[in-house]
Amino acid sequence: MSEAKRKSACITQEAANWHALQRQEDWSRTQQARFMDWLVASPEHLREYLAISRIAGELGETMRGMAIDLDALIGGDLTRSAPDNVVALPFARSLARSKEPPRHRTRLLRIAAAAAILLSLSVGMYLSWPQSGHYVAEHGAPRTFELPDGTVVHLNAESALSMRFTLLGRRIELARGQASFIVAHDRRPLAVHAAGLQIRDIGTTFDVSLQREQARISVSEGRVRIVSDSGEGRRVADVRAGQSAQVDYLDHSISVSHDDVETMTAWWQGRIVFRDEPLRDVADRFNRMNAVRLYVQDAAAGALRLTGNLSAHDLDSLRAFLEAQPTLETFVTEHAIQVRTRTVQPASTRRQ
Amino acid sequence: MLHGFFVRRGANHEAEDLVQETYLRLLRAHQRQAGAIANPEAYLFTVALNLAREQAVRRRRSPLPIEELENLTALLATEESVEDVAERAQRRQHLQALLGSLPERTRAVLVMQYRDGLSYKQIAERLNISPHMVKKHVVRGLSVCRRALVDAAEGE
Numbered sequence: 001m002s003e004a005k006r007k008s009a010c011i012t013q014e015a016a017n018w019h020a021l022q023r024q025e026d027w028s029r030t031q032q033a034r035f036m037d038w039l040v041a042s043p044e045h046l047r048e049y050l051a052i053s054r055i056a057g058e059l060g061e062t063m064r065g066m067a068i069d070l071d072a073l074i075g076g077d078l079t080r081s082a083p084d085n086v087v088a089l090p091f092a093r094s095l096a097r098s099k100e101p102p103r104h105r106t107r108l109l110r111i112a113a114a115a116a117i118l119l120s121l122s123v124g125m126y127l128s129w130p131q132s133g134h135y136v137a138e139h140g141a142p143r144t145f146e147l148p149d150g151t152v153v154h155l156n157a158e159s160a161l162s163m164r165f166t167l168l169g170r171r172i173e174l175a176r177g178q179a180s181f182i183v184a185h186d187r188r189p190l191a192v193h194a195a196g197l198q199i200r201d202i203g204t205t206f207d208v209s210l211q212r213e214q215a216r217i218s219v220s221e222g223r224v225r226i227v228s229d230s231g232e233g234r235r236v237a238d239v240r241a242g243q244s245a246q247v248d249y250l251d252h253s254i255s256v257s258h259d260d261v262e263t264m265t266a267w268w269q270g271r272i273v274f275r276d277e278p279l280r281d282v283a284d285r286f287n288r289m290n291a292v293r294l295y296v297q298d299a300a301a302g303a304l305r306l307t308g309n310l311s312a313h314d315l316d317s318l319r320a321f322l323e324a325q326p327t328l329e330t331f332v333t334e335h336a337i338q339v340r341t342r343t344v345q346p347a348s349t350r351r352q
Numbered sequence: 353m354l355h356g357f358f359v360r361r362g363a364n365h366e367a368e369d370l371v372q373e374t375y376l377r378l379l380r381a382h383q384r385q386a387g388a389i390a391n392p393e394a395y396l397f398t399v400a401l402n403l404a405r406e407q408a409v410r411r412r413r414s415p416l417p418i419e420e421l422e423n424l425t426a427l428l429a430t431e432e433s434v435e436d437v438a439e440r441a442q443r444r445q446h447l448q449a450l451l452g453s454l455p456e457r458t459r460a461v462l463v464m465q466y467r468d469g470l471s472y473k474q475i476a477e478r479l480n481i482s483p484h485m486v487k488k489h490v491v492r493g494l495s496v497c498r499r500a501l502v503d504a505a506e507g508e
Contacts (some may be wrong), residue, residue, distance in 0.1 A: 043371060046375045051394070060467055167394055
């Protein structure tokens with residue numbers, strides 16, 4: 001190995017080491033100062049650091065496009081400590097990305113040609129904060145976990161979210177279902193994207209639930225701002241602690257109601273609490289949790305608004321609760337509870 | 353490897369200028385306010401990105417209309433559009449092959465770190481090793497990939 005090559009390999013090693021140190025949790029001010037000293041010691045250092053950052057970013061991208069069986073990599077004996085319902089899905093994000101007309105793009109590309117080179121390095125910057133992940137909670141198995149910034153997420157059953165934390169922001173996307181966020185304080189803003197909405201927040205606890213016709217955003221602590229995720233980011237509403245906003249998917253029309261915090265967080269403890277909610281949404285919530293499904297047979301029954309507080313797994317109580325509603329009747333079939341609008345009462349009872 | 357990349361792009365000088373200029377700005381900031389930069393990495397990336405943007409704008413003789421400037425910024429913000437797609441695909445393939453050549457443990461660490469965004473502590477717990485060892489795997493994985501890409505470019 002030539003002398004020059006040995007030296008350059010040595011700088012690579014140092015750059016990788018600094019890069020890895022940055023991501024250590026107990027990274028001190030003194031270390032930051034030493035890192036700065038190293039960085040400005042030579043342009044070679046800086047160039048190498050950028051190159052390493054770029055590779056780090058590209059590794060994340062590359063691995064996201066590969067099917068990697070992490071459990072197999074780690075080996076069977078260690079997997080028991082892992083949550084069994086974390087499914088890492090490869091997601092392809094390259095295809096649908098750019099919608100610029102091709103001609104316009106080409107011209108801009110030319111303009112950006114030189115910038116591209118350094119930029120492709122500094123792209124490493126966005127990607128090198130390689131905190132991204134995809135989380136899925138299966139049917140009947142809600143879960144709670146912590147994101148790298150300390151934000152705690154309660155993910156309801158049959159729900160999925162992905163996160164991507166960069167240098168400049170924390171972005172979470174709720175693909176389906178329901179999740180509560182106890183947001184850790186961080187200088188980077190956090191935004192949850194769901195159903196064409198953006199819920200922005202700094203240091204609060206809130207819940208986002210994608211229901212059939214609307215998104216429901218409930219704040220149990222602090223305050224969030226909801227903006228439209230398209231175009232100029234029109235503000236939809238500000239929601240404070242103790243409030244729930246229901247935003248229509250189609251026109252983003254909104255209604256804000258007061259809700260107590262216990263209602264909002266009840267599902268973390270496996271309770272289903274509903275205040276003046278349509279039966280079809282209540283049914284969805286039960287069905288996330290149980291193998292026995294609740295089927296609502298007609299639209300009138302589905303639209304019936306109910307208030308109650310039940311254990312998510314206690315189907316007997318659920319059935320009793322539904323039977324107690326004067327306009328509903330239920331019957332049990334295999335693996336299902338059917339509920340429908342009560343048919344006309346028998347003539348004999350009527351006459352009395 | 354970077355050299356090869358630049359030559360193919362025919363923009364060697366500009367790129368080198370950008371690295372040098374970034375370096376000088378960082379150095380100046382460092383001398384002016386030593387120790388005051390709380391997060392050198394974030395600072396470095398901000399400087400580099402700003403310079404790249406400035407240069408992109410400067411290369412146009414006439415001032416850009418505002419609307420186009422916004423487009424440009426948007427364009428610069430997405431890595432897809434600024435980088436040659438073929439180049440990217442090639443690098444990605446190379447990285448895939450390199451990943452396969454790494455020891456399983458190192459590979460597992462890289463997956464958890466860069467794909468899943470787990471902290472060293474979380475990775476350490478999962479693998480039953482110390483966070484220090486996790487960091488070592490990260491350093492090794494990155495170094496191997498970087499050196500292999502350098503060698504590949506020099507061999508061309």
